[in-house]
Every structure is written in structure tokens, then in C-alpha cells.
Amino acid sequence: MRLLPLLSLACALPGLAQNPDFTVLDELAQRALRESGTPGAVITVIHHGQVVYEKAFGVTDVETQGRVTPETLFRIGSTTKMFTAAAVLTLVEEGRVDLDKRISTYVQSLPPKIGALTLRQLLSHTAGLGDRGSGHGRHDDSALGDAIRALPPEIVELDPGAVYSYSSLGYWIAGLVLESVTGQPFADAVAERVFRPLGMTRTTFRPLAAMTYPFAQQHEGSAKQAPRVIRPFADDSSTWPGGSLFSSAHELSRFVLAFLQKGKLDGKQALAAGVVSAMSQPHAAIPGSTDHYTYGLVASNDRGVFTLSHGGARVGFGSFIVMAPEQRSGIIVVTNRSGSTLAPVVQKAMELVLPLGPEESQPPAPTTIPEETLKSYTGTYAGGGWRITITRDAGRLVLIFQGKQYPAKPAPGGHFTTEGPLSDFVFVPAPDDSIRYLHVELRTLRKIE
Known part of the structure; x- marks a missing residue:
């Protein structure tokens, strides 16, 4: 804008x-x-x-x-x-x-x-x-x-x-x-x-x-x-x-x-x-x-x-x-x-x-995400001095950043939102469709584990 x-x-x-x-x-x-x-x-x-x-x-x-x-x-x-x-x-x-x-x-x-x-x-x-x-x-x-x-x-x-x-x-x-x-x-x-x-x-x-x-x-x-x-x-x-x-x-x-x-x-x-x-x-x-x-x-x-x-x-x-x-x-x-x-x-x-x-009008956020998809998102992503870990808990994702945990909610367009300092993020697939990156705050972090 x-x-x-x-x-x-x-x-x-x-x-x-x-x-x-x-x-x-x-x-x-x-x-x-x-x-x-x-x-x-x-x-x-x-x-x-x-x-x-x-x-x-x-x-x-x-x-x-x-x-x-x-x-x-x-x-x-x-x-x-x-x-x-x-x-x-x-x-x-x-x-x-x-x-x-x-x-x-x-x-x-x-x-x-x-x-x-x-x-x-x-x-x-x-x-x-x-x-x-x-x-x-x-x-x-x-x-x-x-x-x-x-x-x-x-x-x-x-x-x-x-x-x-x-x-x-x-x-x-x-x-x-x-x-x-x-x-x-x-x-x-x-x-x-x-x-x-x-x-x-x-x-x-x-x-x-x-x-x-x-x-x-x-x-x-x-x-x-x-x-x-x-x-x-x-x-x-x-x-x-x-x-x-x-x-x-x-x-x-x-x-x-x-x-x-x-x-x-x-x-x-x-x-x-x-x-x-x-x-x-x-x-x-x-x-x-x-x-x-x-x-x-x-x-x-x-x-x-x-x-x-x-x-x-x-x-x-x-x-x-x-x-x-x-x-x-x-x-x-x-x-x-x-x-x-x-x-x-x-x-x-x-x-x-x-x-x-x-x-x-934005399409509605998905109410559920397949467990296999959630599993593909989990891991640790690093870059720019940041280290972010994504875990699963009771069918939802949790973002861990600087030692604190932030439950993540699905949002339209494949995004996720949290109440923490990193309020919006999206996963980025590689050419083979495997999840290799996390995009947050304009920057892309590599999945390292």
C-alpha cells in the first residue's frame, strides 16, 4: 500500500x-x-x-x-x-x-x-x-x-x-x-x-x-x-x-x-x-x-x-x-x-x-490439516541469526522461538499465525515438493533438521 x-x-x-x-x-x-x-x-x-x-x-x-x-x-x-x-x-x-x-x-x-x-x-x-x-x-x-x-x-x-x-x-x-x-x-x-x-x-x-x-x-x-x-x-x-x-x-x-x-x-x-x-x-x-x-x-x-x-x-x-x-x-x-x-x-x-x-474476499482458513502434512512442516529452520523450531501438539503446530512456545493457527493462503513476535509465516516447498524453507518477516530460513 x-x-x-x-x-x-x-x-x-x-x-x-x-x-x-x-x-x-x-x-x-x-x-x-x-x-x-x-x-x-x-x-x-x-x-x-x-x-x-x-x-x-x-x-x-x-x-x-x-x-x-x-x-x-x-x-x-x-x-x-x-x-x-x-x-x-x-x-x-x-x-x-x-x-x-x-x-x-x-x-x-x-x-x-x-x-x-x-x-x-x-x-x-x-x-x-x-x-x-x-x-x-x-x-x-x-x-x-x-x-x-x-x-x-x-x-x-x-x-x-x-x-x-x-x-x-x-x-x-x-x-x-x-x-x-x-x-x-x-x-x-x-x-x-x-x-x-x-x-x-x-x-x-x-x-x-x-x-x-x-x-x-x-x-x-x-x-x-x-x-x-x-x-x-x-x-x-x-x-x-x-x-x-x-x-x-x-x-x-x-x-x-x-x-x-x-x-x-x-x-x-x-x-x-x-x-x-x-x-x-x-x-x-x-x-x-x-x-x-x-x-x-x-x-x-x-x-x-x-x-x-x-x-x-x-x-x-x-x-x-x-x-x-x-x-x-x-x-x-x-x-x-x-x-x-x-x-x-x-x-x-x-x-x-x-x-x-x-x-x-479471503477464502476461509482450513479447519483441519492432515497429520502427514503437519509432520512435513516440523523441524528446525535457521537463517539470519534466527533459529525456529516447529513442533506438533494435539493436531496443531507450535512455533518455538527464543525459548518460548507460540501455538500456530492455520490462516488463508497456506499461512499460519501466532500471538508471538513472529505473527505470520508460511512454509515453502522445494522443486520436489518437500518442505525445505520457512518464510517469515520477509526472510526465508532453511530447514536444517
């Missing part, structure tokens, strides 16, 4: 009002900010290739009370991945890299198991990598290469190419390929290949550059806890390619506008059409879902409308971008509270500008 805001555009499409009333977004946004403990946000809506709503809410900093504007810079978390993917794909367009060659072709001194991976695997989250996160670390350009070359071989947890498992680490490695091939620091290479052609003059990975413009401070908060500034400011340059871009809703709209027009912006080809096409094609099925990962985006069928989207959640910030290419429409939201994306506003904005069909 996604987000919107500015003027109103008359449109006569099935299921849409001729003159959408965007003032309803104002009210929803204000309520969502209060209920989520989010100090500030910007919402932008694009329809038929034009910005039809762009509005800022709240404050950049609860201490100074500076007002948010559409030009305020926010850190956008994993929404960054679409920009890293776009930059890497410009090299493909130029014939300087091959998506299916080992990346050791382009980057020297990599651990052998890392060097054997391909860009196609890295950009589609099928490299089999575990995930790592670090809010704080070094700030120099050499940190990226140093971190990747120091990775242990066991970080490749699954057979490359076998199954989707979300990993920001894969984007860090793809960023190093970009750096090595261009001979530029990662941040400079993306700026030259993506930001400057699109006129995104303030968008940057560099905190010392971002803070020379009006920017939002990072906050944590909730409905029950007043938002507060998080100190110190989180940064680790080795993770920039996966989730650390600073941008504004206003400048992000330039990327969305270009993407919706096959790379054209202001009458010029700002982004190669081949890059847009590659980012629009499904490349990896996401387990337990009809969605697919492309390169840097998630391809979905949202009530009959094809959409491409990505969200971002990092220390102190949240973001979401969704695009509907056929309708040349998009919604952008940026916020300054950890993980906040103002989902109700996104949903309403989509209803205002997209010809969404009726909500699909």
Missing part, C-alpha cells in the same frame, strides 16, 4: 470521482500523525503524469518545532533500493556489466562465495544471503568495500537463485559493484547516473551534505509515547546502498514522474527506458504471496491495478512509494518516525486516483 497530496485533477475513470476531493487526505494525515506518534510527514500524489497533491504536515524536530515543507529532506530507508537498482542497471544498459556473470568479474578480492553471486540474484533478493543491519558505523567511502570483503562465507545461507529472501546486504554488495566498475565512490556514482539527470539536486547519501539543507531529525514515538529525537544520529556508510538515502517528497516525485513516462522528464530522456523496463518486470516470487520482487520494487496486483512499490523503515524515519504505470499515477510518503508510513492515508489516496476493484 502507499500515499498522496496538492491540487485536484478531473478524471473520468471507472470507479473514480471526476473531481477527487483531496482534502480528505488532510484530515486523515493529521489523525495518522497523532495516532502513530509521528512528528512530521509529506504526502505527494501524482495522477496522469502530473503532481495533483503535495502537502507537508507537522514538524521536522519536536524540540525546535521547525515546520516540514515539501523540500525537507528525510532519510527514506529501504525505499533507497530502487535508486541503487536504477544506478546499477545503467551499467547494464551501457554493456559494462552482465546481470548473470559472477560479480568477481567486476570486484577484486571478494570472499569466493560472495564473488560467485550475480547481480540478478543480488537485485532480486535471490542470492541466498542472510541479512545484517547496523545503525552506527564508519562514515568514509572505503567502509563499503571493507565491510563486504570481510564477510564470512556462511553469510550465504541458501542456495543462490533458489528462493526469495529479503536481504539489504545484497544491495550493499550491488553498490560495491557499481563503485568498482565506475571507479567512483558509491554515493557519487548514483548521484551522477540518477540524481543529476533527474534534477534531484539535494538528494544525497552523505549526511554532511544533507544537513546543509532543511532536513528532518529522526524520532521514535507511538500513540502512547510522545515522539522524541533519537541521539546520536544513525549512520553507517557501509550500508548506504540498502537504505540510507536522504531525499524530499518533492525530489522523489521527479523520479516517479520520470519512471511513469519511461524515463522521460522535462522533455528529455533522464533515465534509460531499458532501466525502467527492467525494474518493472517480475523477477522473484515472494513466498506466500502473489507479489513478485523486480529490481528495487515489489510488483503487485492491487485490486485489479498493477502497481510497483517499496517501503522503508529505519531508525527515526519511514517512507513509501507506490506507482501505477498504466494510470501514470503514484503516491509518495516520507515521515520522521521509525517505520511510520501512514498506511491509512496511502490507502485512501489510492482509492481516490486508481480504478481499484472491490476488496477480494
Whole structure:
């Protein structure tokens, strides 16, 4: 799901009002900010290739009370991945890299198991990598290469190419390929290949550059806890390619506008059409879902409308971008509270500008599951530093995580739910139909016993 805001555009499409009333977004946004403990946000809506709503809410900093504007810079978390993917794909367009060659072709001194991976695997989250996160670390350009070359071989947890498992680490490695091939620091290479052609003059990975413009401070908060500034400011340059871009809703709209027009912006080809096409094609099925990962985006069928989207959640910030290419429409939201994306506003904005069909009714959850099937699910699954054991008890599954047991209930679509921290999971079969994986919280764990 996604987000919107500015003027109103008359449109006569099935299921849409001729003159959408965007003032309803104002009210929803204000309520969502209060209920989520989010100090500030910007919402932008694009329809038929034009910005039809762009509005800022709240404050950049609860201490100074500076007002948010559409030009305020926010850190956008994993929404960054679409920009890293776009930059890497410009090299493909130029014939300087091959998506299916080992990346050791382009980057020297990599651990052998890392060097054997391909860009196609890295950009589609099928490299089999575990995930790592670090809010704080070094700030120099050499940190990226140093971190990747120091990775242990066991970080490749699954057979490359076998199954989707979300990993920001894969984007860090793809960023190093970009750096090595261009001979530029990662941040400079993306700026030259993506930001400057699109006129995104303030968008940057560099905190010392971002803070020379009006920017939002990072906050944590909730409905029950007043938002507060998080100190110190989180940064680790080795993770920039996966989730650390600073941008504004206003400048992000330039990327969305270009993407919706096959790379054209202001009458010029700002982004190669081949890059847009590659980012629009499904490349990896996401387990337990009809969605697919492309390169840097998630391809979905949202009530009959094809959409491409990505969200971002990092220390102190949240973001979401969704695009509907056929309708040349998009919604952008940026916020300054950890993980906040103002989902109700996104949903309403989509209803205002997209010809969404009726909500699909979910099939009922199975009341019973054959004992033989339950038996095939049992075992221990590991990956990403997690170890999960699935057992049976009186005809039902029990998930054991961090020493605690959580009874699991069958849910539609082959899913199971629990009341614990891992509230939803699904089993993933191998090509021979044996159960080999457990998919939970975007990541896929291998069955080890």
C-alpha cells in the first residue's frame, strides 16, 4: 500500500470521482500523525503524469518545532533500493556489466562465495544471503568495500537463485559493484547516473551534505509515547546502498514522474527506458504471496491495478512509494518516525486516483490439516541469526522461538499465525515438493533438521 497530496485533477475513470476531493487526505494525515506518534510527514500524489497533491504536515524536530515543507529532506530507508537498482542497471544498459556473470568479474578480492553471486540474484533478493543491519558505523567511502570483503562465507545461507529472501546486504554488495566498475565512490556514482539527470539536486547519501539543507531529525514515538529525537544520529556508510538515502517528497516525485513516462522528464530522456523496463518486470516470487520482487520494487496486483512499490523503515524515519504505470499515477510518503508510513492515508489516496476493484474476499482458513502434512512442516529452520523450531501438539503446530512456545493457527493462503513476535509465516516447498524453507518477516530460513 502507499500515499498522496496538492491540487485536484478531473478524471473520468471507472470507479473514480471526476473531481477527487483531496482534502480528505488532510484530515486523515493529521489523525495518522497523532495516532502513530509521528512528528512530521509529506504526502505527494501524482495522477496522469502530473503532481495533483503535495502537502507537508507537522514538524521536522519536536524540540525546535521547525515546520516540514515539501523540500525537507528525510532519510527514506529501504525505499533507497530502487535508486541503487536504477544506478546499477545503467551499467547494464551501457554493456559494462552482465546481470548473470559472477560479480568477481567486476570486484577484486571478494570472499569466493560472495564473488560467485550475480547481480540478478543480488537485485532480486535471490542470492541466498542472510541479512545484517547496523545503525552506527564508519562514515568514509572505503567502509563499503571493507565491510563486504570481510564477510564470512556462511553469510550465504541458501542456495543462490533458489528462493526469495529479503536481504539489504545484497544491495550493499550491488553498490560495491557499481563503485568498482565506475571507479567512483558509491554515493557519487548514483548521484551522477540518477540524481543529476533527474534534477534531484539535494538528494544525497552523505549526511554532511544533507544537513546543509532543511532536513528532518529522526524520532521514535507511538500513540502512547510522545515522539522524541533519537541521539546520536544513525549512520553507517557501509550500508548506504540498502537504505540510507536522504531525499524530499518533492525530489522523489521527479523520479516517479520520470519512471511513469519511461524515463522521460522535462522533455528529455533522464533515465534509460531499458532501466525502467527492467525494474518493472517480475523477477522473484515472494513466498506466500502473489507479489513478485523486480529490481528495487515489489510488483503487485492491487485490486485489479498493477502497481510497483517499496517501503522503508529505519531508525527515526519511514517512507513509501507506490506507482501505477498504466494510470501514470503514484503516491509518495516520507515521515520522521521509525517505520511510520501512514498506511491509512496511502490507502485512501489510492482509492481516490486508481480504478481499484472491490476488496477480494479471503477464502476461509482450513479447519483441519492432515497429520502427514503437519509432520512435513516440523523441524528446525535457521537463517539470519534466527533459529525456529516447529513442533506438533494435539493436531496443531507450535512455533518455538527464543525459548518460548507460540501455538500456530492455520490462516488463508497456506499461512499460519501466532500471538508471538513472529505473527505470520508460511512454509515453502522445494522443486520436489518437500518442505525445505520457512518464510517469515520477509526472510526465508532453511530447514536444517
